[in-house]
Amino acid sequence: MFSVKSVSALCGLMLPLALSLTPAQAAATVYPLQLTNCGVELTFEKAPERAVTLGQNSAEILLLLGLEDSMAGTAFWPSEILPELAEANEKVKRLSQEIPTLESILAERPDFVAAQLAHLLGPESKVAKREDFANLGINSYVSPTLCTANHDTGDVHGARAELWNMDQLYQEIDELSQIFDVQDRGQALIADFKAREAALRARVSDETADLSYAFWFSSPSPEADAYLGGKNGSSGFIADLLGGHNVIQTEVEWPTVSWEGIMAANPDVIVVGQVALTRGWELDNAENKIAFLKADPAISQLEAVKQNRLVVMDAQAMNPTIRTIYGAEQVAAQLEELGLFK
Amino acid sequence: MTIKAENLTWNIGQKTIVDGVSLKAEPGKMLGLLGPNGSGKSSLLRLLAGLRKAHSGTVSLDGKDLRSIKRNAIARRVALVEQHANTESNVKVRDVVKLGRIPHHPPLGGWTRADDEVVDGALARVGMSDRHEQYWQSLSGGERQRVHIARALAQAPTEMLLDEPTNHLDIQHQIELLRLISDISLTSIIAIHDLNHAAMFCDHLVVLEKGRVVAHGTPDEVLTQQLLRDVFHVEATVSPSPHHGKPHIHYMR
Amino acid sequence: MTTLQRYFGEQAGLGLFLLISTVLLLLAVAAGTGIGEMPIPLDTIFFAVTNKFGWTAIELDPIHQSVIWDYRLSRALVAACCGAGLALCGAILQSLLRNALAEPYVLGVSAGASTGAVSIMILGVGSGAVTLSAGAFAGALCSFIFVALLSDGARAGAGKTILAGVAASQLFNALTSYIVSTSGNAQQARDVMFWLLGSFGGVRWPEFQLALVVVVIGFLVCMYFAKALDAFAFGDDAAASLGIPVDAVRVILFAVTALLTAAIVSMVGSIGFVGLVVPHAARFIVGPSHMRLLPTCVVTGAIFLVLADIVSRIILPQQVLPIGVVTALVGVPFFSVILYRSQRAK
Numbered sequence: 032m033f034s035v036k037s038v039s040a041l042c043g044l045m046l047p048l049a050l051s052l053t054p055a056q057a058a059a060t061v062y063p064l065q066l067t068n069c070g071v072e073l074t075f076e077k078a079p080e081r082a083v084t085l086g087q088n089s090a091e092i093l094l095l096l097g098l099e100d101s102m103a104g105t106a107f108w109p110s111e112i113l114p115e116l117a118e119a120n121e122k123v124k125r126l127s128q129e130i131p132t133l134e135s136i137l138a139e140r141p142d143f144v145a146a147q148l149a150h151l152l153g154p155e156s157k158v159a160k161r162e163d164f165a166n167l168g169i170n171s172y173v174s175p176t177l178c179t180a181n182h183d184t185g186d187v188h189g190a191r192a193e194l195w196n197m198d199q200l201y202q203e204i205d206e207l208s209q210i211f212d213v214q215d216r217g218q219a220l221i222a223d224f225k226a227r228e229a230a231l232r233a234r235v236s237d238e239t240a241d242l243s244y245a246f247w248f249s250s251p252s253p254e255a256d257a258y259l260g261g262k263n264g265s266s267g268f269i270a271d272l273l274g275g276h277n278v279i280q281t282e283v284e285w286p287t288v289s290w291e292g293i294m295a296a297n298p299d300v301i302v303v304g305q306v307a308l309t310r311g312w313e314l315d316n317a318e319n320k321i322a323f324l325k326a327d328p329a330i331s332q333l334e335a336v337k338q339n340r341l342v343v344m345d346a347q348a349m350n351p352t353i354r355t356i357y358g359a360e361q362v363a364a365q366l367e368e369l370g371l372f373k
Numbered sequence: 374m375t376i377k378a379e380n381l382t383w384n385i386g387q388k389t390i391v392d393g394v395s396l397k398a399e400p401g402k403m404l405g406l407l408g409p410n411g412s413g414k415s416s417l418l419r420l421l422a423g424l425r426k427a428h429s430g431t432v433s434l435d436g437k438d439l440r441s442i443k444r445n446a447i448a449r450r451v452a453l454v455e456q457h458a459n460t461e462s463n464v465k466v467r468d469v470v471k472l473g474r475i476p477h478h479p480p481l482g483g484w485t486r487a488d489d490e491v492v493d494g495a496l497a498r499v500g501m502s503d504r505h506e507q508y509w510q511s512l513s514g515g516e517r518q519r520v521h522i523a524r525a526l527a528q529a530p531t532e533m534l535l536d537e538p539t540n541h542l543d544i545q546h547q548i549e550l551l552r553l554i555s556d557i558s559l560t561s562i563i564a565i566h567d568l569n570h571a572a573m574f575c576d577h578l579v580v581l582e583k584g585r586v587v588a589h590g591t592p593d594e595v596l597t598q599q600l601l602r603d604v605f606h607v608e609a610t611v612s613p614s615p616h617h618g619k620p621h622i623h624y625m626r
Numbered sequence: 627m628t629t630l631q632r633y634f635g636e637q638a639g640l641g642l643f644l645l646i647s648t649v650l651l652l653l654a655v656a657a658g659t660g661i662g663e664m665p666i667p668l669d670t671i672f673f674a675v676t677n678k679f680g681w682t683a684i685e686l687d688p689i690h691q692s693v694i695w696d697y698r699l700s701r702a703l704v705a706a707c708c709g710a711g712l713a714l715c716g717a718i719l720q721s722l723l724r725n726a727l728a729e730p731y732v733l734g735v736s737a738g739a740s741t742g743a744v745s746i747m748i749l750g751v752g753s754g755a756v757t758l759s760a761g762a763f764a765g766a767l768c769s770f771i772f773v774a775l776l777s778d779g780a781r782a783g784a785g786k787t788i789l790a791g792v793a794a795s796q797l798f799n800a801l802t803s804y805i806v807s808t809s810g811n812a813q814q815a816r817d818v819m820f821w822l823l824g825s826f827g828g829v830r831w832p833e834f835q836l837a838l839v840v841v842v843i844g845f846l847v848c849m850y851f852a853k854a855l856d857a858f859a860f861g862d863d864a865a866a867s868l869g870i871p872v873d874a875v876r877v878i879l880f881a882v883t884a885l886l887t888a889a890i891v892s893m894v895g896s897i898g899f900v901g902l903v904v905p906h907a908a909r910f911i912v913g914p915s916h917m918r919l920l921p922t923c924v925v926t927g928a929i930f931l932v933l934a935d936i937v938s939r940i941i942l943p944q945q946v947l948p949i950g951v952v953t954a955l956v957g958v959p960f961f962s963v964i965l966y967r968s969q970r971a972k
Contacts, residue, residue, distance in 0.1 A: 126944060127944045127945060129945055130945075130946075131944065131945075132663055132827075132939070132944065132945065132946055133693075133697060133827070134662050134663040134664040134693060134697070135663055135664075135944050137664065137689050137692075137693060138663065138664045140689060150817055154757065155747075155757070155758045155828070156827075156828060157820070157825045157827030157828040158827060158828075160828075160830070163692075163696065163697070163830075166692060166696065167688055167689060167692050168688075256807075286808075287807050287808075419863065422867055424863055424866050424867060444866070444869050444870075444871060445869035446869075447869065448867060448868050448869030449869070451867075452867065453863070453864075453867035455860075455861075455863060455864060458860040458861060458863075458864050459860070460724075460859040460860050460861075461724065461726065462859045462914045463909070463913070463914055464859060464913075464914050464915075465913070468856075468913075468914075468915055472856060472857055472859075472860075472868060473868070475853050475854075475856075475857055475868045475869060475870070476868055476869035478853075480850050480851065480852075480853060480854070481849070481850060481852075528868070
């Protein structure tokens, strides 16, 4: 007779075993690999060996998958690289921190190009169109977030009708891992992100207040209207993860809001973005932002400022990228220190 | 070969500028248009040139209504010399005179040796042959007027309309210009301010006041003490000049 | 005497000048094809072109061949067409409006195009079925129609037409700002700025075909009215007295320049200074007569923009400087030289 206790003990033994077995059971890619990416049919005869990435997120995904030796070049880095990837990144040639040129990309003789944003690769891009690479037999891959442009969920830069989630990122990681035949690492990475996402949600107990968050990306000057993360973008996602909501209720992804409007909304927590551009605005720097909040006669009267519920987060997390999870964790850690996370 | 105006009326908004004007130019003769400022001389000339459409009345050329003639055809017959035609462009004298040949050609091409001769002839008539390469911007007021007349002559017109062409010229050039125009055997209608010059050079005169014709006829007939008083508001006596036989106006101080 | 006529005498001078300019243009295009970031040997450049024409069948590195043919050559040719078109429009507008500072965007075309572009880019008008270029073109047309209505079909005289153009530019620029600030994000605001400064990066062979057709048609129409434009020098009445149908000519030429400018702006964005400076340079070389001026503008504008594009591609390593910046940096001193020498000539 099996008792409940022994069954659950058995399960307790089986589970770690099962989990450790799962990664190894991810399939190896069978070439030639057929993939449809935003309406374009791609065929891969083998894993690419000279990949060029256009966009920080695409590069960081490949580096997280341990593919630095298969990368020939990267371009477009709006913020600092993830510290844990810095060493691997050193091995890969950086073509440009800004928008690259087509000739510099082709000079690396790529066999694969992965892009994050429409203005880096696409029909309206001033850099390259997918046909430019296709004509040379080079496969190009664009982030699945670009495929949904102009559907009713809104384009990637515009308005969103539904809350963003990590599904398309997981799809991108999955497809890239298939292309490079590192599906085990891909699945592990996805599982890791999912676990972290779940962990954050788990921390939200019934006692955690439904806090309202204002995500301040940056402002051109202290008097100017501020760029905030919108309700349904990755900022909203972070807020939702932490059991709260974005204080901004418009559906535009990056509304400019006046400080009067922000004060009227009275957020419980102000998340202050750290933008790492060398030629940016003065308020890109998070410390400058905090100093401004505390110095301004009106804004310093906000509850959030008086109670010092000011949290620093890497601004890249406010873009729909893998950095979003890192950002959420950054915020959670600081909220815990402030005692807001029960 | 005449320009004839019948009962011309032209308004700007509520204001009547030309009011029931009738006149007839004699072939080969010089008709002077006189009148104080605002009497409608410039507007009348533009109506006669077909540049404005009268609200009532007709302008006819050789009996044909001007409105029924194509603009290009009018330009081959009637040339207009304006008061202040100026340009910022750095054209040369010859280029300006060549403009007069435009009505005679299709839009592209058509230039022949004959055209060069017409241009040369026009320049010679106004005494600017040796200056045909000079730039417009370096010419004096009088020289510019002469170039405009050369351009009008290059149109090979049968009628020439001139709007106060002697206005900003010194006395030497005023007389020279009027002499030039009267020597040309074209029908000419000239708006002019200087009443003595009008008397000296014009064959007929038409006097306008507030858009209406108040007198017309030969200088002897038109230039009377009464008219000068009523229309021009000056005290003067008029008598035939012992030097050239035409009426001469003595203004009182 | 213009500089050239002093040396060559009139007709021969012009013919020779145009011949030399055309040769220079071909050289400029060749330079644009040969010069670039990627070092490509000269014989490869030569054979890449001859291969495509079918005269040779040498085996070449496909990347080199593609860069030469699909990217650099098409880009240089589009730059030539756009330079020609913008210079032509500038010359026409300077004559029609009798204003030395007139240039292709004075009728609000560029502002309208930017509004059209951001409507597509940010508002998502057309749901992906309308390209950015088509939207920009539509916006440009709207602005022109607005100007035409305000200035009574361009019959209102030069001063009022310019004012109408200023009003249109202000209105559409304000609309653009409104759309960007209410619906756009920080990245998009930067994108719009880049687009406004103009770029040849996105052009390939299809753009060249369109640009060539548009510029050739525009040029032929404008040449048809070359003498009429000369007559305009002394004002509307003078032109009318020479038999020119003033209203019709003005409307046609305004429409042609607006369409040509709209086509160029919607393709490559807003490139300044070409339309302003090149006509003055051309007038300095061949004089103001339009039968000489217009072809000269076309060739000179083409050469200028091809060279400017070369500079924009190689001056900063790994980056392309916006073409509008290059034309301004070159245009300003160039313009000063012309101004100085024309003052001296007087």
